[in-house]
Amino acid sequence: MKRVRLAFTPTPIVHSAALDALVGAKVFVKRDDMTGGAEAGNKIRKLEYLVAEGQARSANVLLTCGAVQSNHARATAIVAARLGLRAILFLRTGEGPTSVETPAPKAALPTAGNALLDRLVGAEIRLVSAAEYATRDTFLEAEAERLRGRGERPYVIPEGGSNGLGALGYVQCAREVREQVDLGLVDGAKARAFAFDEVAVACGSGGTVAGLALGAPLARLAPRVRSVSVCDDAGYFRRVVGRIVHQARGYDDTLQAEAELCFDDAALGPRYGAMSDDQRAFLVRIARGTGLLLDPVYSGKALYAVHLAAKRGELSPESRVLFIHTGGLPGLLAEGAAFAGEL
Numbered sequence: 373m374k375r376v377r378l379a380f381t382p383t384p385i386v387h388s389a390a391l392d393a394l395v396g397a398k399v400f401v402k403r404d405d406m407t408g409g410a411e412a413g414n415k416i417r418k419l420e421y422l423v424a425e426g427q428a429r430s431a432n433v434l435l436t437c438g439a440v441q442s443n444h445a446r447a448t449a450i451v452a453a454r455l456g457l458r459a460i461l462f463l464r465t466g467e468g469p470t471s472v473e474t475p476a477p478k479a480a481l482p483t484a485g486n487a488l489l490d491r492l493v494g495a496e497i498r499l500v501s502a503a504e505y506a507t508r509d510t511f512l513e514a515e516a517e518r519l520r521g522r523g524e525r526p527y528v529i530p531e532g533g534s535n536g537l538g539a540l541g542y543v544q545c546a547r548e549v550r551e552q553v554d555l556g557l558v559d560g561a562k563a564r565a566f567a568f569d570e571v572a573v574a575c576g577s578g579g580t581v582a583g584l585a586l587g588a589p590l591a592r593l594a595p596r597v598r599s600v601s602v603c604d605d606a607g608y609f610r611r612v613v614g615r616i617v618h619q620a621r622g623y624d625d626t627l628q629a630e631a632e633l634c635f636d637d638a639a640l641g642p643r644y645g646a647m648s649d650d651q652r653a654f655l656v657r658i659a660r661g662t663g664l665l666l667d668p669v670y671s672g673k674a675l676y677a678v679h680l681a682a683k684r685g686e687l688s689p690e691s692r693v694l695f696i697h698t699g700g701l702p703g704l705l706a707e708g709a710a711f712a713g714e715l
């Protein structure tokens with residue numbers, strides 16, 4: 373498949389005794405929070421394939437959607453600016469007036485975190501309500517149709533960049549980890565049939581898990597992928613990931629084997645975007661004990677789920693976990709007030 377190089381790879385894999393002790397298993401952190409500058413995180417690996425398709429279709433404007441502090445929307449906006457394209461972002465909000473058809477008034481837009489970065493790089497933002505957001509595929513296509521009518525060349529990227537094409541970014545990531553293992557860059561991994569016992573990652577829209585589910589057996593990374601739900605539940609994600617896996621095989625029929633998928637709902641917390649007190653305290657413990665900064669919406673909950681699995685005895689201190697740090701730092705910076713009690 374065509375791929376436009378956007379991410380700075382290979383990203384490092386780091387391991388520290390201090391982190392192992394805090395989590396309760398051997399944790400090898402794949403630093404995909406370092407795939408770039410402000411555009412960094414997991415989304416840019418998916419965009420390498422999606423934007424390549426957009427370019428092949430001569431797109432001049434990228435359309436996508438997400439929560440108001442969406443990391444995916446921010447990565448898309450920055451990539452668009454890098455490539456000289458326009459971006460229109462449909463962002464879900466619980467506050468104020470919304471419209472799928474007109475740009476949000478400046479006064480209604482946040483000036484922090486991902487939304488600040490979206491605005492700095494000049495993305496057009498439409499604020500949409502939760503009810504409108506439920507029809508996202510319809511309004512994205514309607515807007516694309518409207519733009520085509522005006523002679524523009526839109527390319528629609530689904531929520532989270534999560535379709536079969538985007539998922540290929542994480543098949544590629546699995547291949548990258550195999551190369552690092554073969555070069556002897558990961559302690560104790562080279563001689564094993566599988567380099568790790570499991571891969572663990574946050575799941576928000578399913579594309580990253582789908583790519584890893586196909587990449588992990590192919591690259592002999594691990595027999596199992598722990599998919600940590602940050603919204604919705606195991607039943608929902610089983611269906612979504614299954615659909616994306618099926619689509620991805622349509623692009624590459626060598627992607628037959630699939631890792632065992634463990635859909636883990638233990639770290640959902642109070643709701644999407646909000647942490648429990650224990651989760652917040654864990655994030656702060658990791659930051660202070662190891663210097664590793666996790667975000668409260670995705671990577672913080674994902675590592676917390678690994679910690680809970682170790683506490684339940686599902687993982688032992690000797691279990692080898694490849695933890696994908698998917699980024700999200702701007703989201704943390706937008707949530708400073710939630711941490712006031714910990715500082």
Ligand SMILES: Cc1ncc(COP(=O)(O)O)c(C=O)c1O
Pocket residue numbers: 413414442443444532534574575576577578579580581667670671698699700
């Ligand atoms: C920082 C971060 N980590 C993990 C995820 C989850 O990835 P996916 O949407 O592919 O499930 C997202 C996006 O939803 C994200 O922004």
